[in-house]
Amino acid sequence: MRCLLLVALALVSLVPTFDATPVADLPEADLYFESFAKSYQNSQHRIGLFDNDGCLKSTGKPISKQEADAQLQKARALLTKATQVPNSDVWVITARNEESIKPYLDIPGLNFGVEQGTVIIRANGEKEVLIKVPQVDEIKMKIAAMIRQSAIKKDSNDPDAEEPIRFLPMENSIPLKFHDWDSTSSQDMRHGIEQFIGKHYTDFTITSFAKDKVMIIHNPTINKRTLVEKVLKEKPYDFGFSVGDDIIDEGMHDALNAININQNFFSVVVSRKSDQQTVARHKLSTHEDVYRFFTALYSLPTKVSSQRLLNQG
Incomplete structure (x- = not known):
């Protein structure tokens, strides 16, 4: 699992060329909750875009299983509440692969974008490869x-022996896990791969994590913006928000900001790093703030739900 997280960390977008602001200079989302609430309650079609790691769960320091379970319970409660709101589309968009979203797959009405949003899994279970990064399969x-x-071979005399080098499952990047990172043969192989990529596939870059014995070949220009631009065109959304914590989420924020004609779309960065640059326009500090803020938002009545109650009465 940690290997797949490292893959996600490596799949970062290029530093944005559009105007960015230090997190320290952004207003707290809590100070603008009334603005969020008014736009939300008066909307007809809503969309919520959540990054997973850092927003629906913590990242960084290791946590206990008990803490992880508690976070998952809160994240599931928020996502379940959000998907139960009429005319509300909810997405979890992650840099990681399908394995990372398994804890949420049974939540009715929830949509997913994995591998930077290049692969879509709709709420009805339909799967679509939105972008097939050129040359990945070829490489x-x-x-x-x-x-x-x-000369690197699996020990044929040991039925339980691991493959000396194996591909980790990703659609649009090439992660390699080495059993013996420091062996001469492994070092030679990595050097050969680096030369091969550098000579023949200049759009790709390589990131290595020696501690975890992982080498990742990826195209750094792929980001979440493409998926967000696609889904925003599917319905006449008049309210929406994006929630992300890192540079890999900047394309998502920027796509949402671009359609914010009536100030009914909100981009939120989740970060305590005062010098972090972002195009998001509001900030929260932690995943706990995400649970609190958006649970409160989705608990408010909307025009549609209020009309339904009136009709039922």
Whole structure:
């Protein structure tokens, strides 16, 4: 699981060229809750876009299983409440793969974007590869051939032996897990891959995590903006928000800001890093703030729900 998290950390967008602001200079979202609430309550079609790591769960320091379970319970409660609101579409968009969203898959009405939003899983279970990053499969095939032709072999006398090098499951990047990172043969293989990518695939870059024995080949220009731009065109949304904590979420914020003609769309960064640059226009400090703020928002009555209650009465 940690290996897949590292893949996500490596799949970052290029530093935004659009205007960004230090987190320290942003207003607290709590100070503008009434603005969020008014826009939300008066809307007809709503969309909420949540990053997972750092927003629906903590990142950074290790936590106990008990703490992780408590976070998951709160995240599920928030997402469940959000999806139960009439005319409300809710997305969890993550840089990681499908494994990372398993804890939420049984929540009715919830949509997902995985691998930076390049792969979509709709609330009805339909899956779509929104973007197939060019050359990923080609690179994977050529690296697999390099591995087969090398001297690195699995111990045939040990049925439980791990593959010396294996591909981690991702659609649009090439993560490699090395069993013995420091061996001469592994070092030679990584050096060969670096030379191969540098010569033939200049749009791709390589990030290595020696501690975790993982090498990742990826295209750094892929980000969440493409998915957000797509879904915003699907319905006449008149309220929405994005919640993200890192540079990989900047495209998501920027796409939402771009349609904010009537000031009914809100971008929120979740961060305590005062010098972090972001295009988001509001801030919260932690995932706990996300639970609190958006649970309060989704607890408010809307025009649609109020009309339903009136009709039922």
